[in-house]
Amino acid sequence: MSTTKPVIVIVGGGAGGLELATQLGHKLGKKEKAQILLIDKNRTHIWKPLLHEVATGSLDSDLDGVVYSAHAAKHSYQFQLGTFCGLDADVKQLTMAPIVDDAGYILLPERHIEYDKLVIAIGSVSNDFNTPGVKDHCYFLDSHQQANRFHNALLDRFTRVHQSDSNNKLNIAIVGGGATGVELSAELYHVTEMLKIYGLSKMTAEKLNIHLIEAGPRILPALPDRIASSARRELRKLGVNVMENTRISEATSEGFVTADGDVIAANLMLWAAGVKAPDFIKAIDLFELNRANQILVKPSLISTIDEAIYVIGDCCACKQADGSFVPPRAQSAHQMAECVEKNLIHELNGEPREAYTYVDYGSLVNLSKFSTVGSLMGNLTKNSMFVEGKIARLVYISLYRMHQRAIHGTLKTIGLWFAEKVMRVVRPRMKLH
Numbered sequence: 001m002s003t004t005k006p007v008i009v010i011v012g013g014g015a016g017g018l019e020l021a022t023q024l025g026h027k028l029g030k031k032e033k034a035q036i037l038l039i040d041k042n043r044t045h046i047w048k049p050l051l052h053e054v055a056t057g058s059l060d061s062d063l064d065g066v067v068y069s070a071h072a073a074k075h076s077y078q079f080q081l082g083t084f085c086g087l088d089a090d091v092k093q094l095t096m097a098p099i100v101d102d103a104g105y106i107l108l109p110e111r112h113i114e115y116d117k118l119v120i121a122i123g124s125v126s127n128d129f130n131t132p133g134v135k136d137h138c139y140f141l142d143s144h145q146q147a148n149r150f151h152n153a154l155l156d157r158f159t160r161v162h163q164s165d166s167n168n169k170l171n172i173a174i175v176g177g178g179a180t181g182v183e184l185s186a187e188l189y190h191v192t193e194m195l196k197i198y199g200l201s202k203m204t205a206e207k208l209n210i211h212l213i214e215a216g217p218r219i220l221p222a223l224p225d226r227i228a229s230s231a232r233r234e235l236r237k238l239g240v241n242v243m244e245n246t247r248i249s250e251a252t253s254e255g256f257v258t259a260d261g262d263v264i265a266a267n268l269m270l271w272a273a274g275v276k277a278p279d280f281i282k283a284i285d286l287f288e289l290n291r292a293n294q295i296l297v298k299p300s301l302i303s304t305i306d307e308a309i310y311v312i313g314d315c316c317a318c319k320q321a322d323g324s325f326v327p328p329r330a331q332s333a334h335q336m337a338e339c340v341e342k343n344l345i346h347e348l349n350g351e352p353r354e355a356y357t358y359v360d361y362g363s364l365v366n367l368s369k370f371s372t373v374g375s376l377m378g379n380l381t382k383n384s385m386f387v388e389g390k391i392a393r394l395v396y397i398s399l400y401r402m403h404q405r406a407i408h409g410t411l412k413t414i415g416l417w418f419a420e421k422v423m424r425v426v427r428p429r430m431k432l433h
Contacts, residue, residue, distance in 0.1 A: 006034045008344060009094065009115040011084045013040035013068055014048060016313040016333030017121030019406040023341050025077035033348065036077035037113070039096070040068060043081060046144040047403055048123070049330055052184040054147035055270075056154065056191045057431035058368075061144040063423075066407065075407075082111065084122065087284055089306045092116065117308055117347070119340060120295065122281070124314035124328055126176075127274035127292070133251035138271040141180060150270065151431065154188075157267055158195060162203040169207045173256055173264050175248055176272035177214030178222065179365055182231055184270070185212050186367035189238045210240045211264050213256065215247040215273065222327060223363050230373040231365050238370060248273075275328055277315040290317045290325065299355035301340055310343070312336035318356060326358045330399070334406065335359065364396045372396050 008024060010017050021038040028034040044065035046054060053059035072079040086095030092115050099108040125142045128134040139150040157170050172188065174181045192205045212219065212235065219235075219242060220228040232242050243264075250257040255266040277293035288296040288304045294317035296304045301318065303309040311317075313336060314328035326332050339356040346353055366372045372392035404413040 005032065006116040006348070007037065007114065008034050008117045008119070009037045009039065009113060010119040010121060011039045011094070012121035012123055012313065012315075013038055013042070013045050013079075014121060014123045014313055014333065015330050015403060016337040017119070018045050018066070018068075018071075019334060019403070020119060020121070020312070020337040020341055021072075021077045022075050022407045023337070024344065025072070025075040027341075027345065028348070029076035034344075037115075038068065038072065038077055038079050039082055039084060039094075039113070040079070041081070041083040042143065042145075043068060044144070045071075046147075047330070047400060049179075050400070051141045051144060051147045052180055052187055054144055055141055055150040055184060056187045057151050058187060058191060060431045061148060065144065071407070080113070082108070085280060087118075087286060089286060089309065092118070092308060094118070115308075117310070117344060119310045119312060120303075120315060121311075121313045121333070121337075122278060122315050124275040124292075125278050126271055127276040128271055129274065131248060131251065134271050137251045137253055138175075138269045140271055141184070150268075153268060158192075158200055158203045161207055162195075162200040167207075169209050170203070170268070171209045171211070171255075171266045172268045172270070173211040173213060173266035174270045174272060175213045175256065176274065177212055177216070177219030177242075177244065178272060178274075179220065179363075180272040181212055181214075181270075182219055182235065183366055183368070184272070185210050185235055185240045186238060186370055189240075190368035190370070205239065208239070211243060211266065212240050213243045213246050213248060213264065216244065218244055220365065223365070227363065227365060227373050230371075231367065234367050234371045234373070238367075275314060281315065292317070294325070300343055300353040301336060301356050302343075302353070310340045312340055318358070320358060329363075330403070331361055332358060334403070364392055364399070366393070366396045 010021050021036055024036045029036040044067050046061050046065050050059055054061045068079040082096035082099060084094060085097040094113045096111040096113060098106050098110050100106055126140045140146045161168055161170050174184060188210060189205055192203060192208050195203050218228050219232055235242055247259040248256045249259045251269060254263065256264045281293050282289060286305060290296060294315055295311045296317045297311050298304060301310050301312060303311055313333040316336060318326040320326060335358060336356060339354060343353040364372060401413060404416060
């Protein structure tokens with residue numbers, strides 16, 4: 001590492017990246033022990049587990065997002081807008097793609113950023129498994145921009161059904177029975193019920209058909225069977241057509257085509273089946289990767305090819321004792337950020353790095369206002385504690401508050417909670433534009 005003030009660059013302002021930048025800003029940046037730089041292709045941060053609420057309008061990303069540049073000014077780190085597209089590990093230099101406006105005008109040319117320590121926290125994107133037609137006909141929920149696109153299309157479809165003289169229904173097909181697909185299905189019924197408050201009384205829940213399509217034997221395959229069974233039961237009560245053991249072979253303008261040749265007609269199609277690290281990581285041709293493009297790391301979360309590069313979050317392939325990889329969850333990113341924070345400080349002090357151990361605190365699935373189900377303790381106990389209803393909902397909300405506390409501090413998180421309560425009185429319960 002350089003003898004001058006070291007430069008620590010974090011690429012990706014998701015849950016792990018933003019929390020790490022914040023804590024390093026407090027402990028190193030503020031004390032001028034290191035220069036902390038966060039890079040992201042977006043100007044604002046939205047907690048990824050809430051993107052399904054942005055997609056339905058339950059959450060307004062323009063009001064609830066964290067503006068990186070403003071946050072950086074308050075927490076002693078720097079922020080640069082840009083898209084990471086290249087890396088020269090020999091000279092410790094990142095390449096940032098040109099920034100181009102909507103008219104094609106180059107605002108900033110290609111740039112190079114030097115680092116002493118690099119943390120890659122670029123998250124994940126949906127894995128379409130090269131299924132024909134998916135990129136052309138489906139929406140995704142990998143970013144708040146994509147969630148807003150789906151939201152705008154959803155409002156258009158709501159308006160069309162409401163103003164139509166016929167008895168048309170809105171058919172929505174969601175591929176992927178993981179947490180995103182399950183939570184989005186329930187949230188869609190919730191916002192449809194609210195439409196009558198805002199004058200779209202003809203667009204009722206009875207005119208909503210949702211198909212939740214899962215290729216595997218059951219929804220929520222990564223969670224205990226009891227949680228999946230409870231979620232399936234609640235979804236079917238709402239009217240969701242839960243289709244398990246159904247593999248999609250193609251997406252067309254009319255809907256999805258199954259491997260058996262059946263057509264699932266849909267006005268809106270969303271793909272949420274599986275995740276992978278962005279493809280450009282493979283194009284860099286530097287790291288050791290697994291099948292999901294995730295970067296292989298050592299126990300300390302250092303990449304296997306370079307001691308100066310850490311990897312955290314969904315793009316990190318960290319093997320556990322049983323040979324499986326740490327699952328791509330928000331709690332994983334939070335724990336990895338804490339580990340890398342300690343290791344970077346240890347390095348500055350000439351101390352050995354610590355190994356990362358994933359602790360599963362359980363999983364929760366929020367079915368909007370209708371129910372919340374999940375398990376607590378995870379691998380802390382042999383038998384996970386099953387929870388549902390109000391208790392589970394309270395724990396689910398607390399996870400987001402923990403994230404807010406990590407990036408804002410306790411007092412500001414309390415202030416945000418109070419401000420949210422006040423804003424509910426003066427702003428609509430769902431975003432209508």
